[in-house]
Amino acid sequence: MSRILLLGPAREAAGVREDEIDGETVAEVVAAAVARYGADFEAIVAVSQLWVNGYAATPTQRVGPADEVAVLPPISGG
Amino acid sequence: MSPITVREWVAAKSGHCRVRVVSTDRSPDWVAISPFVLDTHELVAWATRPDCGAVVTFVGTARTTSTTGHEILELEYETDPRLAERRLAEVTAEARARWPEIRAVVLHHRIGTVHLTEPAVVVVVASPHRGEAFDAARFCIDAVKRTVPMWKREVWRGGSAWSDEAIDIVDVVDVNPRATEEHA
Numbered sequence: 728m729s730r731i732l733l734l735g736p737a738r739e740a741a742g743v744r745e746d747e748i749d750g751e752t753v754a755e756v757v758a759a760a761v762a763r764y765g766a767d768f769e770a771i772v773a774v775s776q777l778w779v780n781g782y783a784a785t786p787t788q789r790v791g792p793a794d795e796v797a798v799l800p801p802i803s804g805g
Numbered sequence: 806m807s808p809i810t811v812r813e814w815v816a817a818k819s820g821h822c823r824v825r826v827v828s829t830d831r832s833p834d835w836v837a838i839s840p841f842v843l844d845t846h847e848l849v850a851w852a853t854r855p856d857c858g859a860v861v862t863f864v865g866t867a868r869t870t871s872t873t874g875h876e877i878l879e880l881e882y883e884t885d886p887r888l889a890e891r892r893l894a895e896v897t898a899e900a901r902a903r904w905p906e907i908r909a910v911v912l913h914h915r916i917g918t919v920h921l922t923e924p925a926v927v928v929v930v931a932s933p934h935r936g937e938a939f940d941a942a943r944f945c946i947d948a949v950k951r952t953v954p955m956w957k958r959e960v961w962r963g964g965s966a967w968s969d970e971a972i973d974i975v976d977v978v979d980v981n982p983r984a985t986e987e988h989a
Contacts, residue, residue, distance in 0.1 A: 734883065734884065734885055734954060735883055735956025735967065738883075774973075776973070778888070781887070781888055781891055783976075797885070797888065797954075799888075799954050800956070800971065801971035801972055801974070802950075802951075802954055802955055802971060802973075802974055803955065803956055803957040803967065803968035803970055803971040804882070804925075804926070804949060804953050804954075804955025804956070804957065805914075805925065805949055805950040805955070
């Protein structure tokens, strides 16, 4: 179980900004999120970066209850 | 009149809603994600100091034109302030590593609704001489656009959509200002 943070288009596709998701790795958490939120969210995840606790993460990185997995679609600031 | 201090700025804004700022008056640089209209003059005054003869400012403003062809009425910016402010701080640190002469850097980015002509982002760099101030300021705005988690929604009459100019996030150390495309 980890906290997932969804921003911009990822938040819009999922319909929520934060959630609690089961999974022991980044990939498992994201797969469970895709199962929960559907195809539009899956399409966003495919082009997004995944960060854990504010830093870029790998799919195999292990996560726990204290960790925050963030889904960051391509950015458009400035 | 003395420039506003970070403490005074936070106190003034906090009367309206919660403000979170990682910088303090002891910080050499000032980064912020702000829901309030950015005051360029206030930020330039903060960065200006006796040992600097050059203060370069970049102000990115909301404009009507868009690659979608719609006439834009306003922009809406969204982020997670913790993630965004951390990246802004990394940008200032990288600018100082590349141009050690610079003395002050201000990076403020808006969130929420930004009306036409209002600043969406303000970069201020103060340095003893203009060369490094221009170069560092150019790097900073390029780095903000390419590294900071931030999403822009364009609003027009009867509709809105996320900007179609979105780009993949890169690490701050990988930003090469000369290679940046200039659509902003």
